[in-house]
Amino acid sequence: MEKKLIYTGKTKDVFMLENGNCLLKFKDDCTGKDGVFDPGENAVGLTIDGVGDVNLRMSIYFFEKVNAAGIKTHYINANLADTTMEVLPAKVFGKGLEVICRYKAVGSFIRRYGDYIESGADLPAYVEMTFKDDAKGDPLVTKDALVALGVMSDKQYEDVKEMTQKITKIVADDLAEKGLVLYDIKFEFGYDKDGNVMLIDEIASGNMRVYKDGEYIDPMTLSELFFK
Numbered sequence: 001m002e003k004k005l006i007y008t009g010k011t012k013d014v015f016m017l018e019n020g021n022c023l024l025k026f027k028d029d030c031t032g033k034d035g036v037f038d039p040g041e042n043a044v045g046l047t048i049d050g051v052g053d054v055n056l057r058m059s060i061y062f063f064e065k066v067n068a069a070g071i072k073t074h075y076i077n078a079n080l081a082d083t084t085m086e087v088l089p090a091k092v093f094g095k096g097l098e099v100i101c102r103y104k105a106v107g108s109f110i111r112r113y114g115d116y117i118e119s120g121a122d123l124p125a126y127v128e129m130t131f132k133d134d135a136k137g138d139p140l141v142t143k144d145a146l147v148a149l150g151v152m153s154d155k156q157y158e159d160v161k162e163m164t165q166k167i168t169k170i171v172a173d174d175l176a177e178k179g180l181v182l183y184d185i186k187f188e189f190g191y192d193k194d195g196n197v198m199l200i201d202e203i204a205s206g207n208m209r210v211y212k213d214g215e216y217i218d219p220m221t222l223s224e225l226f227f228k
Contacts, residue, residue, distance in 0.1 A: 010044050026052035026083045052083045054223040055204035062203035066167055073199040090190030090200050094151040096132030099160060101125055101168040104183040125165045159197040160189050175210060183209040
């Protein structure tokens with residue numbers, strides 16, 4: 001099937017297929033700084049052989065679980081031989097929005113709110129959203145602002161929040177069976193031509209903060225633990 005490159009991303013390239021769907025090509029490039037992997041960084045910092053493959057494998061695993069739970073995603077199928085995933089076309093919210101679900105107070109949450117909560121304290125599947133904007137450091141945005149700016153409707157916001165909490169529980173429960181504890185996870189959502197919300201992008205180790213026996217597990221080690 002013919003494919004046409006429509007977007008070159010940091011960790012994935014996006015192609016349009018003849019059938020109207022899109023094809024994501026997972027790359028071995030990772031975000032980081034000074035040769036050190038960091039999922040929170042906004043630039044490609046290094047290349048790790050095989051990272052595209054493990055990110056795709058984990059994404060397939062969780063997308064199939066999420067789809068089976070009746071939660072709408074863009075996932076159709078994947079081809080591990082060429083590290084690609086066929087997905088439904090989706091529009092992103094605004095110029096891109098990241099949705100974070102937090103079970104523990106760590107990272108940027110504790111930097112912002114450390115006067116009010118202890119590091120590592122439990123959070124009630126707390127959902128927050130940030131605009132994807134490297135220059136502005138991915139600013140936090142509230143529901144009222146998203147609606148006022150016309151980025152999403154009130155219903156779309158509530159759908160994203162509810163779906164985020166359900167998907168996070170699926171991931172957290174699965175990790176818990178392996179003795180792993182999910183602290184927080186980052187998702188992206190889009191919507192179809194009728195405005196229906198769906199999970200897009202990937203569900204990979206680089207988008208989650210996971211601990212084992214109180215120790216942080218880096219994403220490549222997490223992928224190895226996950227599939228062993």
